[in-house]
């Protein structure tokens with residue numbers, strides 16, 4: 001029998017005494033476990049749960065086939081347009097009005113939305129414990145370039161790639177603008193192959209038929225990384241020339257043609273490896289540890305590593321045979337990596353292998369998916385396609401092979417504008433995060449060390465500047481140059497001044513590559529890839545609009561935002 005202060009207690013007395021204790025203790029423990037908001041920054045105050053914070057509502061949303069970005073963007077707009085009080089109640093499923101997540105996403109579609117008076121460019125969401133639990137969302141674009149250069153949180157998901165961890169990106173010089181300058185042979189070869197492949201497909205298509213373009217675009221970008229090493233498009237072209245006819249897709253629509261495709265083992269292994277990045281795992285290190293026991297993961301990793309090492313060996317031999325160290329002589333991106341600072345032997349093999357893998361993870365899907373969105377946007381905008389064709393033809397690019405200099409903004413401003421407009425609207429990277437490395441102040445609010453700042457890049461690129469800024473009165477004339485009501489539309493013209501000259505300075509709120517010290521390091525290469533692919537494709541084909549019932553803006557999220565369908569119907573001009 002338990003004894004308190006010398007008194008023996010029966011079990012019923014124990015229970016009676018324990019109950020009030022538990023009554024106070026349990027809520028106290030739960031409140032300790034509930035994430036603590038930062039003062040002065042709106043949060044969903046009645047919707048916080050121990051440890052998971054906003055996670056319960058966010059999880060329910062995900063269950064309804066939405067993405068985490070749609071949840072974040074919805075909550076941000078709720079605070080931005082309805083204020084701190086109403087905003088904190090938004091996004092609750094199964095409430096009294098019983099609305100679905102998809103219905104709620106339409107709440108902020110109206111063109112005449114007014115920014116709430118209380119909005120100061122920030123709100124917060126919470127998942128977990130401690131300072132790291134707070135995701136302070138910042139919509140003021142002026143903050144990002146100056147934000148802490150610490151790791152972005154998502155980086156832990158890339159730990160299988162060692163150089164992500166400590167940011168020793170030795171291959172940096174390979175993609176710097178001056179390295180990209182003067183070269184686009186690899187890009188041109190891949191773009192020519194894509195055009196060749198699509199000509200073959202077009203020959204086999206009947207009126208009104210179309211095909212899915214995503215994987216062709218991915219193959220083209222992969223061939224740029226490895227040149228003749230991967231050889232995906234040339235192999236596909238060979239097999240398509242000799243194999244049987246395509247078939248209509250029985251599960252989607254008889255209009256969708258499926259072409260027989262049997263990519264090589266490397267394709268499957270690379271895809272397998274990249275698909276195992278634990279991007280959405282709450283415990284990426286544990287996920288990576290567990291993965292290492294899976295036979296398929298080990299097989300894929302071994303194959304890809306061996307392949308990359310083989311390519312490095314061949315590229316080294318090519319470099320030595322060439323006897324020069326000039327980047328523009330390189331055959332593919334692996335050669336570029338080898339030519340770091342002009343020194344063939346600067347990096348060891350495992351170092352190079354890991355950097356090439358990093359290229360695959362960060363550079364392939366992002367660029368390929370941006371192109372997929374681009375094809376959709378162009379197919380919906382016949383006038384843009386015609387203007388582009390005129391510009392490229394007037395520049396003489398129909399008659400002769402293009403060079404790097406032919407694609408400069410001064411020579412073909414409409415192409416530059418189109419590529420930038422596609423990047424702005426593709427929303428390839430939904431957002432980026434930074435972790436404060438010390439106590440700091442952002443937009444006048446105290447941010448403790450360890451707090452995550454999240455910048456919703458895609459949302460920022462389509463909302464009026466004065467809605468996003470910490471102080472709407474501080475939005476200057478230049479910032480306000482893009483009328484808010486048009487920002488969801490695809491209009492390459494917004495990047496051109498009255499003389500038709502491309503002006504990148506108007507696009508302050510378009511940050512597809514992020515900004516600052518940890519911004520994308522492949523930006524110059526990605527833009528070159530995009531422009532080459534768009535130019536070659538536009539010179540060869542008019543993209544017929546896809547009927548609305550087969551087209552959609554729905555997407556899936558992984559490393560980047562991938563359209564659920566990206567049908568194309570290329571028609572030779």
Ligand code: HEM
Nearest residue numbers: 362363366367370428429432513514518519520521522526
């Ligand atoms: C359209 C194509 C691309 C888009 C939209 C894109 C976008 C981005 C974004 C938003 C980030 C995060 C930056 C940040 O946290 O502030 C990033 C990082 C990065 N990107 Fe790209 N990227 C693209 C293509 C490429 C290519 C082709 C490469 C390869 C050379 C590449 C390599 C990287 C690397 C290594 C990082 C990490 C940089 C760091 O953490 O310091 N990206 N990219």
